[in-house]
Amino acid sequence: MLNIKRQPSSAQSNSSIKSLILMIGLSGFHLAMADDKANQASIxxxxxxxxxxxxxxxxxxxxxxxxxxxxxxxxxxxxxxxxxxxxxxxxxxxxxxxxxxxxxxxxxxxxxxxxDRITKSAWFVRKHDEVSAQTWKLAAVKSPSNCMACHQQANLGDFNEQHVRIPR
Ligand code: HEC
Ligand code: HEC
Known part of the structure; x- marks a missing residue:
């Protein structure tokens, strides 16, 4: 007869701790992603x-x-x-x-x-302080209002830094 209870109990609790850690990690990751999407998901x-x-x-x-x-x-x-x-x-x-x-x-x-401009808002200016005056003037940028020049998925409401590419 199979003895189902015969699993070493330490191995079992070990693996459930691992999956708990994995779950916490994943939900943290998920929250960070949702945050980066500029709250679009909720609108x-x-x-x-x-x-x-x-x-x-x-x-x-x-x-x-x-x-x-x-x-x-x-x-x-x-x-x-x-x-x-x-x-x-x-x-x-x-x-x-x-x-x-x-x-x-x-x-x-x-x-x-x-x-009434996003681009004149204090938070916007702060978030873009690393963008140089020259960059803003590039022909490929033209205006700070031209989000797509740098945020490749701005039209999808995605302003995540992973999808930022500053033209040269
Ligand atoms: C006929 C073209 C046109 C249409 C249609 C249009 N806009 Fe604009 N919008 C502009 C131009 C031009 C600017 C200034 C862009 C710049 O300064 O580079 C602008 C700027 C803006 C800005 C400010 C961007 C910033 O600098 O933060 C907002 C907000 C905005 N538009 C909202 C709207 C809304 C809402 C609608 C629809 C009701 C709309 N626009 C339709 C031409 C348009
Ligand atoms: C010349 C390039 C450029 C343009 C144009 C631009 N951005 Fe950015 N933006 C950046 C850079 C670079 C960052 C900083 C990336 C980072 O490190 O998080 C940034 C950051 C942001 C962030 C913060 C992202 C976060 O999660 O912290 C938001 C939101 C944002 N931009 C919105 C906009 C909007 C809206 C427009 C258009 C009205 C715009 N940006 C136009 C380059 C640009």
Whole structure:
């Protein structure tokens, strides 16, 4: 007859400790990954926003500007950073509502953004202090607003440093 209980008990507890350590390690890794994704996972995508607000630049993450900034921008689309980004009233209404709900939810966004720009926000300037003045002026960059110049997956809401490549 097989003696099932005959397993050496020390080996068993050893392996369960190992799998416990592995589990803790993995969940820590998972949390770090979620954090890097700029909270995108928790924000349901709005197809209308992708459609209307990603024609001239990426659809900037809603969480990266305070709700008050989004409100001012959405109320002034005919005079949008020197261009006309007008939309029909229904689209403005739908996008505004969504931006009000998710504005300011990125972890570092707490105060107002000068000129209602992500790129003028204190956290943005701090996070980019290693980027030289020359780099910002490169033809391949043109403007700090051009996230895709360096963040290769910015359009997916991914600003993880693994996917940063600064052009030369
Ligand atoms: C017709 C082109 C166009 C459309 C459409 C457009 N934008 Fe823009 N947007 C611009 C330009 C140009 C800038 C300034 C970019 C620069 O300074 O390099 C800008 C800048 C921005 C910025 C500031 C980026 C920064 O520097 O932090 C935000 C936020 C923004 N747009 C949101 C929106 C939203 C929301 C919509 C949709 C309702 C939208 N845009 C649609 C042209 C457009
Ligand atoms: C000239 C290149 C460049 C451009 C353009 C740029 N970034 Fe960055 N960004 C960087 C570098 C370099 C870092 C620092 C990477 C690191 O070490 O974490 C960074 C870091 C970040 C971080 C912090 C990531 C983290 O997890 O700590 C965020 C968020 C971010 N950028 C958002 C943006 C947004 C939004 C735009 C466009 C409005 C933008 N960046 C434009 C180069 C750039």
């Amino acid at each position: 349901p995508a709005l197809p209308k926003y992708q459609q209307e607000c990603a024609a001239c630049h990426i659809a900037y993450p809603a969480g990266m500007l305070p709700a008050a900034s989004w409100k001012r921008l959405m109320n002034n689309l005919p005079n949008h950073f020197g261009t006309d980004a007008s939309l029909d009233a229904a689209s403005v209404q739908q996008i505004s509502q969504w931006l009000q709900q998710y504005g300011g939810t990125y972890k570092r966004v707490t105060t107002d953004a000068p000129q």
